[in-house]
Amino acid sequence: MTILDSHPQVITLGISSGNLNWACSGVYASPIHVNISLLWNHLCGLADSMSIPWALVGDFNDTLASTEQRGGIFSPSRARHFMDNINSCNLMDIGASGLAFTWFRNFQGRSPVHKRLDCALASLCWRVGFPEGGVEVLPRLHSDHIPLNLRCGKKSGEFRWKAFQEAWHKGGSCILATLNEVKVDSLDFNKKVFSNIFRRKKHIENCLASIQSRLETVDSIALLLQPDKLKKEHHDILAQEEMLWRNRILGLHFPDGNWCDDTETLQLGVIEYFKTLFAETVEVDHSCLPTPGLPFIPSHFLADLEK
Structure with missing residues (x-):
């Protein structure tokens, strides 16, 4: 495992899985909308130069649809902008199994807000290289964000x-x-x-x-x-x-x-x-x-x- 690229909002690692080399980016998008634009400008540049299968996992601080949010105010314009950025990088949403939302905030005196801010995106090459890969939404333990588990394939046994x-x-x-x-x-x-x-x-x-x-x-x-x-x-x-x-x-x-x-x-x-x-x-x-x-x-x- 090696660091291929570093940015204030994303770190990209090179990973070897058997005979297949691929890249994985850990994303933590800024809550400031202007800074999110800087993140996607950087990701689009990475996408243009990426020659191996590529997956991105983390907090993108945006939702794609109103069904990915409960409580609060949904912004259709931000959702469209998020989708445009994903398409510009030729990525796809891997989807996930488990809980519907990945972020929770209990505002005192108001109704709690649930959103799917965390997700996993991947290039077509990654999807083809890992056909059994997927994302599991784990229980929330120590943060207002719920951890994601990116699987490249089936679980393997251990030698005793x-x-x-x-x-x-x-x-x-x-x-x-x-x-x-x-x-x-x-x-x-x-x-x-x-x-x-x-x-x-x-x-x-x-x-x-x-x-x-x-x-x-x-x-x-x-x-x-x-x-x-x-x-x-x-x-x-x-x-x-x-x-x-x-x-x-x-x-x-x-x-x-x-x-x-x-x-x-x-x-x-x-x-x-x-x-x-x-x-x-x-x-x-x-x-x-x-x-x-x-x-x-x-x-x-x-x-x-x-x-």
Whole structure:
């Protein structure tokens, strides 16, 4: 990841995803309308020189339609200007799943205002390069803006190296005992280490999303007060999750002494490691195998085969 361009209202990064190089711009548009024009002048210049797939994510401080706002005064002229800027840069709105609005402000003595100020835009090349990509609107936690999660594709699984390796060696020379240890330890590892934290985190985020979705249609002081306790609990879970992922494998020293942090190379290294592990020649205790034991070919069948 490298910085390709920097501006007071946007930073553009160059990112490598496998064999595909693309650019991602993080946008934080100024609330002053004149400065927003400066932002779009800069983005149009970037669009003219951009030769790789390009995505932009962040707060554009504008809405495209009246349906993207609840409360306050909607400005059709600003919406048209926003759309004209998007078209001038040959970009498209990726859309999003989740909550309808991404910004919330509770003005004292007046009705709350909800807007979709945050969104993700992309070039056609980015859309073609990441056909399964999309945007998820996450629950609002610590800001009046709701975070967006830009996904380039489907979630990938994680390797549970250490837990598997330790379980494999517990069974000793007995294959059945070894496989049983792997099964028991894997289920226990997933339940106690990963699922518990992630399940609690997901539950709280679902509760927050439900409350915030309700507040998009109903003004309620009771609902406004509920998220505070949930946010505190969510913060504690995030601290636990951070400790958990400190041990996540980001890179490895291969047997030749070289350090590797490339995902595809790491996966190939893992596969090769377990190929070697399962191919080891070890003494096997056949007494642990179920009776009547291993299948065999009767001698009279062998004689027929030799004819």
